[in-house]
Amino acid sequence: xxxxxxxxxxxxxxxxxxxxxxxxxxxxxxxxxxxxxxxxxxxxxxxxxxxxxxxxxxxxxxxxxxxxxxxxxxxxxxxxxxxxxxxxxxxxxxxxxxxxxxxxxxxxxxxxxxxxxxxxxxxxxxxxxxxxxxxxxxxxxxxxxxxxxxxxxxxxxxxxxxxxxxxxxxxxxxxxxxxxxxxxxxxxxxxxxxxxxxxxxxxxxxxxxxxxxxxxxxxxxxxxxxxxxxxxxxxxxxxxxxxxxxxxxxxxxxxxxxxxxxxxxxxxxxxxxxxxxxxxxxxxxxxxxxxxxxxxxxxxxxxxxxxxxxxxxxxxxxxxxxxxxxxxxxxxxxxxxxxxxxxxxxxxxxxxxxxxxxxxxxxxxxxxxxxxxxxxxxxxxxxxxxxxxxxxxxxxxxxxxxxxxxxxxxxxxxxxxxxxxxxxxxxxxxxxxxxxxxxxxxxxxxxxxxxxxxxxxxxxxxxxxxxxxxxxxxxxxxxxxxxxxxxxxxxxxxxxxxxxxxxxxxxxxxxxxxxxxxxxxxxxxxxxxxxxxxxxxxxxxxxxxxxxxxxxxxxxxxxxxxxxxxxxxxxxxxxxxxxxxxxxxxxxxxxxxxxxxxxxxxxxxxxxxxxxxxxxxxxxxxxxxxxxxxxxxxxxxxxxxxxxxxxxxxxxxxxxxxxxxxxxxxxxxxxxxxxxxxx
Amino acid sequence: xxxxxxxxxxxxxxxxxxxxxxxxxxxxxxxxxxxxxxxxxxxxxxxxxxxxxxxxxxxxxxxxxxxxxxxxxxxxxxxxxxxxxxxxxxxxxxxxxxxxxxxxxxxxxxxxxxxxxxxxxxxxxxxxxxxxxxxxxxxxxxxxxxxxxxxxxxxxxxxxxxxxxxxxxxxxxxxxxxxxxxxxxxxxxxxxxxxxxxxxxxxxxxxxxxxxxxxxxxxxxxxxxxxxxxxxxxxxxxxxxxxxxxxxxxxxxxxxxxxxxxxxxxxxxxxxxxxxxxxxxxxxxxxxxxxxxxxxxxxxxxxxxxxxxxxxxxxx
Numbered sequence: 004x005x006x007x008x009x010x011x012x013x014x015x016x017x018x019x020x021x022x023x024x025x026x027x028x029x030x031x032x033x034x035x036x037x038x039x040x041x042x043x044x045x046x047x048x049x050x051x052x053x054x055x056x057x058x059x060x061x062x063x064x065x066x067x068x069x070x071x072x073x074x075x076x077x078x079x080x081x082x083x084x085x086x087x088x089x090x091x092x093x094x095x096x097x098x099x100x101x102x103x104x105x106x107x108x109x110x111x112x113x114x115x116x117x118x119x120x121x122x123x124x125x126x127x128x129x130x131x132x133x134x135x136x137x138x139x140x141x142x143x144x145x146x147x148x149x150x151x152x153x154x155x156x157x158x159x160x161x162x163x164x165x166x167x168x169x170x171x172x173x174x175x176x177x178x179x180x181x182x183x184x185x186x187x188x189x190x191x192x193x194x195x196x197x198x199x200x201x202x203x204x205x206x207x208x209x210x211x212x213x214x215x216x217x218x219x220x221x222x223x224x225x226x227x228x229x230x231x232x233x234x235x236x237x238x239x240x241x242x243x244x245x246x247x248x249x250x251x252x253x254x255x256x257x258x259x260x261x262x263x264x265x266x267x268x269x270x271x272x273x274x275x276x277x278x279x280x281x282x283x284x285x286x287x288x289x290x291x292x293x294x295x296x297x298x299x300x301x302x303x304x305x306x307x308x309x310x311x312x313x314x315x316x317x318x319x320x321x322x323x324x325x326x327x328x329x330x331x332x333x334x335x336x337x338x339x340x341x342x343x344x345x346x347x348x349x350x351x352x353x354x355x356x357x358x359x360x361x362x363x364x365x366x367x368x369x370x371x372x373x374x375x376x377x378x379x380x381x382x383x384x385x386x387x388x389x390x391x392x393x394x395x396x397x398x399x400x401x402x403x404x405x406x407x408x409x410x411x412x413x414x415x416x417x418x419x420x421x422x423x424x425x426x427x428x429x430x431x432x433x434x435x436x437x438x439x440x441x442x443x444x445x446x447x448x449x450x451x452x453x454x455x456x457x458x459x460x461x462x463x464x465x466x467x468x469x470x471x472x473x474x475x476x477x478x479x480x481x482x483x484x485x486x487x488x489x490x491x492x493x494x495x496x497x498x499x500x501x502x503x504x505x506x507x508x509x510x511x512x513x514x515x516x517x518x519x520x521x522x523x524x525x526x527x528x529x530x531x532x533x534x535x536x537x538x539x540x541x542x543x544x545x546x547x548x549x550x551x552x553x554x555x556x557x558x559x560x561x562x563x564x565x566x567x568x569x570x571x572x573x574x575x576x577x578x579x580x581x582x583x584x585x586x587x588x589x590x591x592x593x594x595x596x597x598x599x600x601x602x603x604x605x606x607x608x609x610x611x612x613x614x615x616x617x618x619x620x621x622x623x624x625x626x627x628x629x630x631x632x633x634x635x636x637x638x639x640x641x642x643x644x645x646x647x648x649x650x651x652x653x654x655x656x657x658x659x660x661x662x663x664x665x666x667x668x669x670x671x672x673x674x675x676x677x678x679x680x681x682x
Numbered sequence: 683x684x685x686x687x688x689x690x691x692x693x694x695x696x697x698x699x700x701x702x703x704x705x706x707x708x709x710x711x712x713x714x715x716x717x718x719x720x721x722x723x724x725x726x727x728x729x730x731x732x733x734x735x736x737x738x739x740x741x742x743x744x745x746x747x748x749x750x751x752x753x754x755x756x757x758x759x760x761x762x763x764x765x766x767x768x769x770x771x772x773x774x775x776x777x778x779x780x781x782x783x784x785x786x787x788x789x790x791x792x793x794x795x796x797x798x799x800x801x802x803x804x805x806x807x808x809x810x811x812x813x814x815x816x817x818x819x820x821x822x823x824x825x826x827x828x829x830x831x832x833x834x835x836x837x838x839x840x841x842x843x844x845x846x847x848x849x850x851x852x853x854x855x856x857x858x859x860x861x862x863x864x865x866x867x868x869x870x871x872x873x874x875x876x877x878x879x880x881x882x883x884x885x886x887x888x889x890x891x892x893x894x895x896x897x898x899x900x901x902x903x904x905x906x907x908x909x910x911x912x913x914x915x916x917x918x919x920x921x922x923x924x925x926x927x928x929x930x931x932x933x934x935x936x937x938x939x940x941x942x943x944x945x946x947x948x949x950x951x952x953x954x955x956x957x958x959x960x961x962x963x964x965x966x967x968x969x970x971x972x973x974x975x976x977x978x979x980x981x982x983x984x985x986x987x988x989x990x991x992x993x994x995x996x997x998x
Binding site: 384385387388391398402405406407408413417420421423424426427435436438439440442443446447449450451453454456457458460461462465466467530536537538539540541542545546549550551552553554555557558561565566568569570571572573574575576577580581584586587588592593594595596597599600 | 741778782783792797827975
């Protein structure tokens, strides 16, 4: 074992942290059923995650002075060993992963009490955290793929935690198939990349020089491999099934962090290892990103299940991140490195933001689920009265994800828009048409996201309770509330002081796209200036200060000078108040206008009303059919085909030993003859 | 610097003072066009004062959000309105939020108003909210794309810089500007709940959108929301005036006389816009709710066409 190349112990600390997480996972197997066992596991995970967050942050804040660290451990394949590297990009994603891990552990301390079968969750949780950390620090293709699979399998185990439900088993199955498919694509990509000489360490791969065709194929395979994990359309099908199936703090990790690890994989290979990008890569990434953003949010809007809504919204946000990355590719290949840096920072900022508010929202959904045993919004409502803290936290998360100023989600989308506005300087004609279209899709998805989260918050927390469970809901456990409030603070802080976040992220771009954003700390009063002051600037702090001040001063003045009287009365409702909560707007009726506008074409949404004949006292029926065309056109044919082949192949199971030997012989001869012709 | 801050606060309170007047003026002109006497122009001020003094009748199950939201809606709208150049460009706070941020601030206000529509749990509130978000899901992208076009013409998303560029005359007559103006006007009509998208004068009508959401509000809460509505109308008028009729805007360092000219021309522009709006509303009928997406789709397409022209060639 060689020591880390510098005296800085950051990489050693990370490796030790991962070892502790793996060990506590093993301990968890034995202690999960004991009274304090889950608390022990979550507690240790929390401490390790906090330490790793601080370590990663410290490394990241060193900025351009940070030394790349590397080490080789004598595990894995004997002649390769396991390389582990630490650079700024790694530190950025370590920060995202462990920040998510810390809040999830804290949340788990409270939420774990509701777990019916802790042995299925508690041991796998720290292992999942360790696996995500391992992917990020992996320094060769072999350890990367092993960690990647490890991450998939540990999260699969968590998805299957409630395996009694048929839906969860199906989700787990589809997840497993898609994860294997993604890993296969990455395996082929690395195989093509390293070539027959087999230099699998990233340091060596960086030096390799491939022709356009080969880099193009590798790019495609990586996009499929990482895109399927991140949830890019059309490879997103597993995501809205698997993420909601897991316990909520794990859903938060899967949506908030694991999809970001997939983004990391894409960035590491495409931006770092693969050399200068070709222009068509950006066309592909931008188109897929735009489509992913719009389809994801439309699916979310039509969803009635709160956690599945959040999962679809993850698909949307991954689309936004990939729009940023596609812009960075376009600018890099078009020779405008400063604009590439802007787009790249926008994407990374959104990575951080999404990990914050999506975790927050999943914790909120988990608290609602724990309190009511309901995920369907048609059975919720009025929870703002019963769960005020959760409601407040969910509201802030909803505002942040809807990109409303002065919160953090707005800043990263604003930066992406600024990058789009630089794009007329690109000379490629295809991009001149594509980028405004992608900009329109981004704008559309931002507006629809706001609509979607009006629905999520409004249906679940406002109005009157739609079920008895919602009537008697209890506020979440103290630790869970703490985790949510922590994320609320971070969302607000990143929104009103975005300059610090940009300055922390910005050094990452130097090595990857060869450009740099202006230093934001030089600006006065927390203003951010992405390009230069006459082009655009934004000051989240002033916006926050001014809105907060004018709202509170206005309220104060009105209460002092005009009137402060309040009388409670039954709702007015134009004189026809309805007594039953069932007469409120429901989730599907809320989505109806948008379903009609966008869904009629995209989802073939149809409404069927069955009215009884006059005099017939039977109930009338209203039915909505929404079709997932991607599932029908892509997945179902594959499923049928695989089923057909499997059915045929199944006959081989009943062959005699002679037939098996014959098969082996034929296979051997054909392979050898193939080899002979090849030479 | 101090002068700038004074002017900035002057602009903030100018829009505050002017907003109900514009609403009253539009109502008056509309009434005259319909051969009615109409209420006096200052009626909205009286209404606001009356509402402010009244007690609030709060539905039994109203949450804290229902009580806080009016102030948030008001402050977000006011912040946005105070950042649009009215009589002068280059005011100190104009750099703290650009056109995209102003659009998003209006989005914040809309987010809350759509939420409170759902708070009491009445079917009228729900119908209003769901239609409002449908309208917004088309109007907001159109507005952002208009912002793209303007930003590409002027080389900046700062409204102040855009307005200054427009005064300089370098922009000239462009096809994309025309398309952007048409798109912006449609968005302004939809966002302000004017005819043909919504009718600000209706009550108890199944086609209402904005009024349905605020149906449960009364007293000071209603006053604040109505005020925010007036501010929003003035904001759109100022926005269109600053970009498409920038004449008379005072630039930084101008003499007090210039600022006076700025204020006078601004008032003239607002008057013109008020008359045009009243004329338009009198001559057109309200459309069915599901015709609105087509109307807004036109706006979105026009905006996108304008932006595409700007992306492809810098001269159109």
